[in-house]
Amino acid sequence: MNFDPTLIENALPSLLYGVRTTIWLFLAIMGLCTPLALLVALARVSRVRGLRRAAATYVNVIRALPLLVILYFTFYGLPSLGVFVSPFTAALVGLTVVTTAYLAEDLRSGLMAVPRGQFEAADALGLPTWRFVWRVLVPQALPVMCGPYFTRAIVTVKATSIASLVAVSELTAQSMAKVTETYRSVEFLAFAAVVYLLLTSLMAILQSRVQRRVTLP
Amino acid sequence: MFDTAPDAPLLEIRGIEKTLGEQHVLRGMDFTVRRGEVLAIIGASGSGKSTLLRCLNLLIRPDNGRIYWQGAEVGWHQRGDKRLPMAERELLPFRTRLGMVFQSFNLFPHMSALENVCEAPMTVQHRDKSEVRAEAEALLAKVRLSHRMHAYPHQMSGGEQQRVAIARALAMRPEALLFDEVTSALDPELKAEVLRVMRELAEEGMTMISVSHEMDFVRNVADRVIFMHAGRIAEQGVPAEVFADPQTPELRAFLGRAGD
Ligand SMILES: Nc1ncnc2c1ncn2[C@@H]1O[C@H](COP(=O)(O)OP(=O)(O)OP(=O)(O)O)[C@@H](O)[C@H]1O
Ligand SMILES: [Mg+2]
Numbered sequence: 270m271n272f273d274p275t276l277i278e279n280a281l282p283s284l285l286y287g288v289r290t291t292i293w294l295f296l297a298i299m300g301l302c303t304p305l306a307l308l309v310a311l312a313r314v315s316r317v318r319g320l321r322r323a324a325a326t327y328v329n330v331i332r333a334l335p336l337l338v339i340l341y342f343t344f345y346g347l348p349s350l351g352v353f354v355s356p357f358t359a360a361l362v363g364l365t366v367v368t369t370a371y372l373a374e375d376l377r378s379g380l381m382a383v384p385r386g387q388f389e390a391a392d393a394l395g396l397p398t399w400r401f402v403w404r405v406l407v408p409q410a411l412p413v414m415c416g417p418y419f420t421r422a423i424v425t426v427k428a429t430s431i432a433s434l435v436a437v438s439e440l441t442a443q444s445m446a447k448v449t450e451t452y453r454s455v456e457f458l459a460f461a462a463v464v465y466l467l468l469t470s471l472m473a474i475l476q477s478r479v480q481r482r483v484t485l486p
Numbered sequence: 487m488f489d490t491a492p493d494a495p496l497l498e499i500r501g502i503e504k505t506l507g508e509q510h511v512l513r514g515m516d517f518t519v520r521r522g523e524v525l526a527i528i529g530a531s532g533s534g535k536s537t538l539l540r541c542l543n544l545l546i547r548p549d550n551g552r553i554y555w556q557g558a559e560v561g562w563h564q565r566g567d568k569r570l571p572m573a574e575r576e577l578l579p580f581r582t583r584l585g586m587v588f589q590s591f592n593l594f595p596h597m598s599a600l601e602n603v604c605e606a607p608m609t610v611q612h613r614d615k616s617e618v619r620a621e622a623e624a625l626l627a628k629v630r631l632s633h634r635m636h637a638y639p640h641q642m643s644g645g646e647q648q649r650v651a652i653a654r655a656l657a658m659r660p661e662a663l664l665f666d667e668v669t670s671a672l673d674p675e676l677k678a679e680v681l682r683v684m685r686e687l688a689e690e691g692m693t694m695i696s697v698s699h700e701m702d703f704v705r706n707v708a709d710r711v712i713f714m715h716a717g718r719i720a721e722q723g724v725p726a727e728v729f730a731d732p733q734t735p736e737l738r739a740f741l742g743r744a745g746d
Binding site for chain 2: 384386387389390392393394395396397400404405408409
């Protein structure tokens with residue numbers, strides 16, 4: 270079996286378009302689901318029972334459904350409900366809804382690692398809820414959240430490839446298009462694999478950087 | 487802020503009851519605390535001392551009973567013959583009148599001693615930053631920690647951390663302080679430096695309610711002691727008299743153990 274790098278060279282513009290789409294999709298998902306998941310995680314540890322229940326229901330329902338089913342719903346289901354969005358947006362919505370649920374669970378474990386005494390001390394001092402969240406709770410939860418957060422980011426980099434099944438021209442879709450066109454698979458799949466490896470490695474490097482910065486004195 | 491009566495006791499507790507889980511922890515507590523008084527609360531483990539203290543500043547809400555602050559009821563609104571619980575937000579002005587110090591210090595670990603002390607006065611009372619900082623430095627000096635102002639909790643001994651916690655409570659300019667076994671987690675030498683600060687506060691006329699197993703402190707500093715048993719006041723009075731002549735077998739047993 271021979272490996273012909275010129276194939277990749279010739280297909281490069283199309284492949285790089287896929288890389289760009291993958292990166293944008295990934296960044297958009299993380300940008301949306303990071304604040305959303307933090308809110309869901311905070312709701313899960315809230316004193317307000319209604320909030321706790323609503324957040325738990327969301328997380329449990331989403332976790333119970335296959336990712337692909339949710340993506341097919343946002344791609345085929347939304348238009349049939351009269352909501353017309355681009356394939357990219359449909360994939361973004363579906364992946365964000367799912368990633369938010371999982372990430373919320375990851376972040377909740379960080380929040381629960383903060384000792385009860387911190388809640389009591391803040392209450393006794395009369396710190397308002399949001400002030401407590403930003404000044405006391407989140408800074409102490411960050412070191413614990415950091416690892417699971419980046420693990421989730423790595424899972425999400427790879428999960429973007431599933432958007433190829435709903436007509437998004439991201440890395441996997443563009444590579445497969447070239448496979449179909451040229452009847453050569455190894456070159457393009459290797460290209461895709463290397464790019465995914467680079468992106469996930471980048472996350473791993475970022476993790477160790479961030480971990481060092483957020484670790485408490 | 488409150489519809490207060492100047493000659494009323496600072497804090498008055500009537501028939502406080504609390505059930506936690508399956509357990510009827512407080513079964514009706516009544517007492518009053520006058521301004522400047524030092525009240526000690528003793529009792530065996532599990533007798534409900536911490537629960538009582540948390541009810542006093544409404545960190546947890548009693549199921550039954552009333553709490554009066556300078557003559558005005560706190561925690562509930564009376565609407566006709568209905569009693570409606572106050573929202574958390576409405577409790578804050580009252581809660582911050584009472585400072586609280588915990589057995590486990592509960593300092594914010596990512597803030598220096600000075601930041602710990604400054605946090606609440608700035609964000610809760612919205613006081614001027616430089617004024618708060620000056621007062622915080624003075625309070626840290628008062629608890630003999632001027633040299634540790636910029637240290638983080640993990641760099642301090644337990645005794646130092648607990649003194650920062652006292653300074654942090656004082657920074658809110660409270661009218662009374664609640665102490666929950668604040669020396670129980672400390673070695674004897676470290677205990678002494680915390681007890682010294684508490685004794686000084688008492689001498690300055692600070693109203694204090696202290697759950698404590700330090701019998702010397704209770705005997706020498708407290709004006710009154712309450713012995714709790716099974717969620718009720720079993721005995722109370724002037725410490726020297728109560729200790730000299732315990733009326734209940736429970737207190738006799740408790741004093742026997744404490745003397746070891
Ligand atoms: N959240 C809770 N749920 C159920 N039971 C609780 C809860 N908190 C405390 N209890 C129980 O209530 C009882 C009284 O607890 P509390 O902490 O007030 O006792 P204490 O007198 O402070 O004891 P200690 O000297 O050990 O601190 C104990 O039996 C305890 O197990
Ligand atoms: Mg206790």
